[in-house]
Amino acid sequence: MKNITFDNIYNLGKVVAENDQYKHFHYTEMLTSYSSNFIEFKHLPSLSEFLDAEEYLREYHLKRGQNHVKFTFPDNEKPTSELISFFNDNGYEIGFMELYAIKPQQFPTSANNPDIEVAFVTDENIEIFCNLQYQHNLEYGSEFADQKHELIKRQFKNQDILQILAFYKGNPAGYVVVIVSEETAEIDNLTVDEKFQNKGIGRKLQQYVMEAFPEKIVILIADGEDTPREMYKKQNYQFQGFQYEAQKVYK
Structure with a gap:
């Protein structure tokens, strides 16, 4: 790698x-x-x-x-x-x-769950994506949420930044942003709504990225003192360094 x-x-x-x-x-x-x-x-x-x-x-x-x-x-x-x-x-x-990387073929696939639907954000569902993020971003204040809302709209027009939305039984449940470069696909802002956690939605969002970019190295950063980093290790991500x-x- x-x-x-x-x-x-x-x-x-x-x-x-x-x-x-x-x-x-x-x-x-x-x-x-x-x-x-x-x-x-x-x-x-x-x-x-x-x-x-x-x-x-x-x-x-x-x-x-x-x-x-x-x-x-x-x-x-x-x-x-x-x-x-x-x-x-x-x-x-x-x-x-902490910085992690994985080749998509190394990511452990999971059984198909018909309750989970994952799709790229389009003109038809961009407002759903924006509204779900807005509710989460209010935790950091309305000014931050408003500015992030405008950023999402700008990034939607950027062909190198792709937004992905997950639904659980038809309800907006989670999302991730993927920043694509020549050699890497960076997973950013991977989020599952609290009401829908522990249902495999985060794994399904990642799997969607792996299948969409099989020739890239998928990378992400994780808080070195938080629990998601342990999940990434179990999913075969390789530690690359800390900052x-x-x-x-x-x-």
């Missing part, structure tokens, strides 16, 4: 500044998206280097009405104990993401 890194992961944000230490990503159309508005360090910074970057990003975001800062660190490197102490003392959330991140939301 081709070597997969976090560089293969799709990022909405555009590089607005870059130097020897970091890249600064920004996405004007969705200022509330922490994962699209952040600094990516090229090497582990010293505390003084981090403080300079923090000051720069905080000022940049304040001018645009953003109340957060977020930083990611180089693949497979944990921040120094000095940095972690600073984060803990100054209200940062620290976590890490630490730190973010702070100002009240």
Whole structure:
């Protein structure tokens, strides 16, 4: 399998500044998206280097009405104990993401369940897709949900971003977004509505992706401290690496 890194992961944000230490990503159309508005360090910074970057990003975001800062660190490197102490003392959330990949033929297929129907999003069902996501996104506030609603509509017109919807007994039950590149198909935002969990819908959505892109390497990222990562391992996804991140939301 081709070597997969976090560089293969799709990022909405555009590089607005870059130097020897970091890249600064920004996405004007969705200022509330922490994962699209952040600094990516090229090497582990010293505390003084981090403080300079923090000051720069905080000022940049304040001018645009953003109340957060977020930083990611180089693949497979944990921040120094000095940095972690600073984060803990100054209200940062620290976590890490894990990167997984699989060849579609390695994904374990499941028996057909006639109660589950999966299909690409089209003009006929785009509003169902939007409404289901909107209800889930309200958890992060109405501003975020509204901006995500507009993003979904923009992505619907992008031929490299495909949206997939699952129904259970005719009811909208889950969805996933697939970002297609020359060599990979990235699973993003895999979600099953709480009312329909533990019915095999998430597996069926993944299987649909595997069957749609048999020649691609299917990739995804998972929270390194959350339970879905264990499910991916059981489904034959291969661990490719980790990436630490730190973010702070100002009240």
